[in-house]
Amino acid sequence: MTEEKTPHYTLSDFDYDLPKELIAQTPLKQRDSSRMLVLNADSGAYEDKHFYDILDYLNPGDALVMNNSRVIPARLHGWRPDTKGHVEVLLLRQDHGDVWETLIKPAKKFPIGSTIDFGDENQTVMTGEVVGELEHGGRYVEFHYDGIFMELLDKLGEMPLPPYIKEKLADQERYQTVYSKVEGSAAAPTAGLHWTPELLDKVRAKGVKTIELTLHVGLGTFRPVEEEDIDHHKMHSEFYQLSQRAADEINQVRKQGGKIVATGTTTIRTLETIGHKFNGDQYGQELKADSGWTDIFIKPGFKWTTVDAFITNFHLPKSTLVMLVAAFTGRENILNAYAHAIKEKYRFFSFGDAMFIHR
Missing domain, CATH: 2.40.10.240 (QueA-like)
Structure with a gap:
């Protein structure tokens, strides 16, 4: 059986029209009350949920992996x-x-x-x-x-909110995840903003392991893709760290048949950087403790080694983050899901609603 060739996409292939009023300017009062669009990456089927429904999609024996980087008042x-x-x-x-x-x-x-x-x-x-x-x-x-x-x-210093957020943030902690610990990011790993301590306790009570790693979000977050040929885009490097304990826990979950569920694109970038570094394109191999700098560019055609499902927000048109998600779902599936989200008036970007993407 011959492997299907990935089409060569250009920057314009990841564009979409977003009404400005759907760009969330402030966080919701309750973090986990955000809406959540659940997308099956293989079939393209989607359903409308709320973030607190995430419990229905995590199973005993799975691992929920989160980026514990903390934003500095940069x-x-x-x-x-x-x-x-x-x-x-x-x-x-x-x-x-x-x-x-x-x-x-x-x-x-x-x-x-x-x-x-x-x-x-x-x-x-x-x-x-x-x-x-x-x-x-x-x-x-x-x-x-x-x-x-x-x-x-x-x-x-002030919290470095993205340029598309015009409102002043009343509570600076709302631009931090509830599990942020390690200072060093210039922007928040925003998929994690939906978690509350209470919801994480429910996740653990269900038998899901919660595992932390670190990736400090840097210049890449602020840098648009300028090349129409996306293969010419160069990602900026960001520092990451995965401890021995975290690697061991992920490997144990994998051995026992559990899924590796990433919270956010920064967690994905860390796990897939390490997966590719030690295992090439091989899926499901053991991870090792590691730290360093990554400029990994995940786009359609990427070979996934580690991540089975993930939580993410809705990303900017023509951004590397839309390309990352499309590498998992296929371009058509993610743009169809975005079109549904726009029609249903989901809230977009950093303080916006969530997606849960699985197979």
């Missing part, structure tokens, strides 16, 4: 020492020591050697010096300060 407002002009700096990831990869607005006015002051009207408490340039207009900034950087960041 948006800083500063000023130019000479003109006092306003500057916005978004921290993307720590490069080394006090040097960070950043996005600066307006970037063109900040060549290497430029400085930025941070603090309040009365006192500068931290300065940043541009020490290098990144692709796509980013800057390396070295920070100078007294004290502990993360403590200063808590005082000076």
Whole structure:
């Protein structure tokens, strides 16, 4: 039997029309009351549910894997020492020591050697010096300060909400998952925002293992695909970590016939990075503890090694995340499901509704 060849898709193949009013601006009062579109990846059949119905789709012996990365208050407002002009700096990831990869607005006015002051009207408490340039207009900034950087960041920084969210977030914790622990992300792993401690307790009571890993969400979240030929798109690297205990638990679940259910695309990227690193294209092999940087680009034609089902949100048109989901469901199935979600007025993007995708 010959293997069916994956069509060569272009960027336009992952476009869809979304009414602006369906972009969720604020989180729902109750996290797990979001709607959930359940999609069978093989048949394309879908059904309308709520997130708390997720219990009906998880079975004893399965593993629910979650990304425990915590968003740092990565948006800083500063000023130019000479003109006092306003500057916005978004921290993307720590490069080394006090040097960070950043996005600066307006970037063109900040060549290497430029400085930025941070603090309040009365006192500068931290300065940043541009020490290098990144692709796509980013800057390396070295920070100078007294004290502990993360403590200063808590005082000076804001939660870096995506640009399509125009409303101010009243409670900053609503842009964190309830299980976030390890600081380092520039954006939330948003599929996890639907979980509550009570619902996770019910999952465990049903006999489902809950397992954590870490992937710090970075520049890739903010970077659009610009190449019409998607094969030419280069993903940005993000740091991930899977502990020995987590790897052992996943392997045990797999041996006993349970499914590996990922919460979000960041969890998928971590599991599939490690699966491919140690097992090539082989499905269902043992995972190993690992940490490092991944620039994995999951698109149609991808060979899945580890993930059997997953929870995700509705993603931006022409984004790498739509391509990732299409790699599991097929392009037609996911775009049909999105068309249904738009017709039924589901809420889209970070604070929006969820999908559960399974076979």
